[in-house]
Amino acid sequence: TVFFPSEKMWRPLLLNTPFIVQGPQNYLENLQKLGFRSFDKWWNEGYSEDPVEFQVLEIKKIIREISDWSDRKVQRVYNDMKPILDNNFECMKNLTDKKFKQVFGYNNE
Numbered sequence: 001t002v003f004f005p006s007e008k009m010w011r012p013l014l015l016n017t018p019f020i021v022q023g024p025q026n027y028l029e030n031l032q033k034l035g036f037r038s039f040d041k042w043w044n045e046g047y048s049e050d051p052v053e054f055q056v057l058e059i060k061k062i063i064r065e066i067s068d069w070s071d072r073k074v075q076r077v078y079n080d081m082k083p084i085l086d087n088n089f090e091c092m093k094n095l096t097d098k099k100f101k102q103v104f105g106y107n108n109e
Contacts, residue, residue, distance in 0.1 A: 003030040003104055013092040016085040018078075020062055021048065022055045033103050035091045037084045042077055 003024070009031075012019040018039050021027050028038050028048040038045055043065065047058035069077070 003027075005031070010092060013088045016082075016089055018042075018081055018085070020059055022052065022059055023048075025049060025051060030104075034095065034099060036088050039081065039084065042081070 009019070009021065011017075013036070020039075020043070021031075026048060028045055032038065043062045044058070047055045047062070050058060066074075
């Protein structure tokens with residue numbers, strides 16, 4: 001398994017922001033192996049299992065759905081997500097090369 005998260009992924013993790021990721025197949029699964037949590041309670045994350053060329057279609061559906069949420073719902077969902085966002089922030093702060101090697105068998109270099 002080759003897995004290389006970039007600064008584009010670290011930003012939402014450090015800023016307590018939910019994320020939807022278009023990336024290599026099973027990217028979310030690999031993040032979860034490192035202890036990060038995602039947002040399948042609020043939207044379908046099956047897109048992560050799709051080949052990259054199909055992910056964008058499913059991601060567009062999710063974005064359309066979220067764009068229809070009221071301000072009140074956005075605030076309620078964000079408050080509900082807070083434990084996951086806090087978990088991801090702590091995981092990011094404590095992530096080491098050793099953890100990458102332990103989980104994926106390489107040093108992420």
